[in-house]
Each structure stands twice: as structure tokens, then as C-alpha cells.
Amino acid sequence: MLTTSISLPMEMLAAASLYSRMDSQHSSIDAQLCSHNGEPVSSHGNILLTPSLDLAASGTADLILLPALWRNPMPIVRRSPETIEWIRKQYLNGATFCVAGTGVALMAECGLLDHQPAATHWYYLNRLRKHYPDVLFKPHHLITRAGRIYCAGSVNSVADLMVHIIKRAMGRDIANRVAQQFSHEIRRPFEQTHYADDHTTSHGDEIIVNLQDWLRQNIQSEIDSLRMQDITGLTQRTLNRRFRDATGMSPSQYLQQLRLNHCAELLKSTDLSITEIALQSGYNDPDYFSRQFKQHYQLNPSDFRRSVRGKLFYLETQ
Numbered sequence: 001m002l003t004t005s006i007s008l009p010m011e012m013l014a015a016a017s018l019y020s021r022m023d024s025q026h027s028s029i030d031a032q033l034c035s036h037n038g039e040p041v042s043s044h045g046n047i048l049l050t051p052s053l054d055l056a057a058s059g060t061a062d063l064i065l066l067p068a069l070w071r072n073p074m075p076i077v078r079r080s081p082e083t084i085e086w087i088r089k090q091y092l093n094g095a096t097f098c099v100a101g102t103g104v105a106l107m108a109e110c111g112l113l114d115h116q117p118a119a120t121h122w123y124y125l126n127r128l129r130k131h132y133p134d135v136l137f138k139p140h141h142l143i144t145r146a147g148r149i150y151c152a153g154s155v156n157s158v159a160d161l162m163v164h165i166i167k168r169a170m171g172r173d174i175a176n177r178v179a180q181q182f183s184h185e186i187r188r189p190f191e192q193t194h195y196a197d198d199h200t201t202s203h204g205d206e207i208i209v210n211l212q213d214w215l216r217q218n219i220q221s222e223i224d225s226l227r228m229q230d231i232t233g234l235t236q237r238t239l240n241r242r243f244r245d246a247t248g249m250s251p252s253q254y255l256q257q258l259r260l261n262h263c264a265e266l267l268k269s270t271d272l273s274i275t276e277i278a279l280q281s282g283y284n285d286p287d288y289f290s291r292q293f294k295q296h297y298q299l300n301p302s303d304f305r306r307s308v309r310g311k312l313f314y315l316e317t318q
Helices: 004-022 074-078 081-092 101-109 122-131 155-170 172-181 206-217 225-232 236-247 251-269 274-280 286-297 301-309
Strands: 063-066 096-100 143-146 149-152 194-197
Touching: 004 063, 004 096, 004 155, 004 172, 063 081, 063 101, 074 101, 081 096, 081 101, 096 101, 096 155, 101 122, 101 149, 143 155, 149 155, 155 172, 172 286, 206 225, 206 236, 206 251, 225 236, 225 251, 236 251, 251 274, 251 286, 251 301, 274 286, 274 301, 286 301
Parallel strands: 063 096, 096 149, 143 194
Antiparallel strands: 143 149
16 A cells, blocks of 8 residues: 555644634544554555554444555455455445545455546556456546545545545635645645535536536626626526535635635746636636635635645756
């Protein structure tokens, strides 16, 4: 197994729990490291992981992290029938799973990913497709969601995914603080990168799906409620109700999230000025954009850019 596929998400969860206590919130995380028989596990890098529980004593979990398996995962899968059965029982008891890389083979062996989307490491994609032809592998997505099963194709994608999990469990403010702390691992927001088999993108309301696609493609344009009514042919009241039923947020909240995520990506990956980024993301007033960005990320755009880029490696050429 790859140690970082477990240690990184556990450290992020620990940071979230710490921030929650600092804010005097009641939400906390009790994270336990488990192995099949409770014995220490040596990882690929000769790092010894010491579990606190064996699987039989683990009880029912809310969230389970399955690590990436080193090299060909199939020999480990074949040697792990008890683990496969434990995974199946935990899922039936309501657990949510975060699966890293080739660890997806463990979930697929359970049959829980049949006819469901899944991401995995590209190197073993074809081999896993042969073993599990009913799994809908998504080679162009590093993160997938199928109900309560999240798959991440790489360790960095696990970091992206954990920010989303923390946001759902503990709120946006704590998730943003964790993202800032681990910003060298965070690449792009979950909302921009994942393939979801859930209500956010596959909710069955074709009119709202078409509007979501249009908003993503026209993020730079001036967009108001009248424009969205024209596109959908719905009244304001019906549009708001159907959009919220489908996505869990209002059209304006969804558009704001799209724009702020786009701005964050441009701050990370380009040298555009703050004004240029604002204009490219549909904000005609850079001051208003800066206020909205700070409210969302707890940093103004310039500080956000310095925070992210301060953790990048720089190779000087001679």
C-alpha cells in the first residue's frame, strides 16, 4: 500500500477536528487505523503503520478510507476475502467510502461498483477493466462519486476529495482552512473535477442540467435571473424551486460558486492581474469580486495567490 493515501487524508481530518475545537464547535472526528488482524502493516516505503483496531472490533463506521495498493492490486484482493466481506457489511450499514487509486479493486470485488462510475490509477486501468467489466471506469476523471462511494485516481486527488468531505461534514469555513493548510496538495476544487452519479449533475431535470451546462460555458457573461428565465422558459419562482430541488442551492448561489472556483484556479495557475481574473470570471467590479472571494476563502485574492504559490517548488535553470 501507499502510506500517503492513508496518512494524508488522516492528517487533513485531524486538522479539521482541531479547527473545529478551536472554534468551540461540537463536531469532531474519531479516526482509527485498522488492519485485518490488528497487526502492524509495512507499506511500500518500509513505513510501519500501527493500527489501533482489527476489522472485527471496528464497529460501524461513518467514513472509511481505503488505501491505494502498490503495483498489481489483484493478488491482495484474492488474499482478502474477510476484508471484502467487511467492506460489504460496512456499506450496507451506511458507511461512506473514500477509495484511493488501485484500492478501487477492493470495492469492485464486492460488486458495489457494478454499473457505477469509478476512477483509478491510469497504469492499471485496462487490467482492472478486464477483471471488472461491469464497472464504469472514467479515465478522464480523477474523482468520481457513486452514491456513498468516492473514488480518487491519485493521492493528490484524495486531498481534493477530502476538502469536499470535510466541507459536507463540518462546513465551508473549516474546509477552506484545511485547504489553505494543505494547499500544496490541493489542485482544483472537487466541484470542478469530479464525475458524479448523484443529484448535483444527474438529477433527472433536463431543463436544469441544460442551464447548468450553459452557466459553465458562459461564466464570463453578464447573467441575471431574467436571462436564466429566458433560457429555461420557467418563471422565477418555478426556476428557483426546481434548481434548488435539483442541486441543493439557488441559481445565483450556484453561479457564484462556479465563478469563485474559476477565480481560484486562475489565481493558482496564471499571472493574470486581479482585475483581469475578475473580468474573465464575470465580475465587472474588482472590489466586489475581492469582497466575495474573501468571504468564501477567508483570504483576499492576493493573499490567496501568495499562500498557494509560496508552497510550490521552483527549479532555477542555469
